[in-house]
Amino acid sequence: MLLVIMTIDLKGQDPCRFEQEISVFNELLVPTGNNLVVFTGSSSVRMWEYLDKDCDDFLVVNSGFGGSHMSDLLYFLDQTVLRFRPAAIYIYEGDNDISAEKDPEDIMATTQQVVNKILALNPAVKIYFICAKPSPSRWKFKTQYEVFNRLLKNYAEGHSQLFYLDVWNPMLDNQGRPISDIFIADSLHMNRKGYLIWKEVICE
Secondary structure (H helix, E strand, O other), X not given: OEEEOOOOOOOOOOHHHHHHHHHHHHHOOOOXXXXXXXXXXXXXXXXXXXXXXXXXXXXXXXXXXXXXXXXXXXXXXXXXXXXXXXXXXXXXXXXXXXXXXXXXXXXXXXXXXXXXXXXXXXXXXXXXXXXXXXXXXXXXXXXXXXXHHHHHHHHHHOOOOEEEEOOOHHHEOOOOOEOHHHEOOOOOOEOHHHHHHHHHHHOO
């Protein structure tokens, strides 16, 4: 079972730009089941067309909203995650933050706020962070992505309920650059080949 909300990619950092799209989540019935899992974050989650089939061991809610930053997720955490009371949460944020030239340390400070808010409601939930992916269109930010991913990995390793999922390295070719044929024409978002890499890392 897959519930997908399609959103519009908008620029800027004011979370209110998502209010119309996010309001749709309030209308969703919360699925019942012990294995309910929420995938949330920016467009790489939102555009995962076969998420329910790729992660078919879970009852999946896709609450990704394209263009979002970690700060947007924090702002809309109740609507996108907490109201579903999931057993596990998969988060993909940081990609847009880095391209907007936010400091990795600042992104991590917001990440910790997200975690604290989640654990305050459900101390037993497991939180999986999908690291920032490499992409040809944003390769100029490579160093910043690597710094952010390293900070995210270190943070997750220091907490028993947090997990770091490395999609960065599997998406690189033998020369250490993004594999060219796993992206659509914008050289940012993934095609099916890209999502099959994610499936192997995340769902298997």
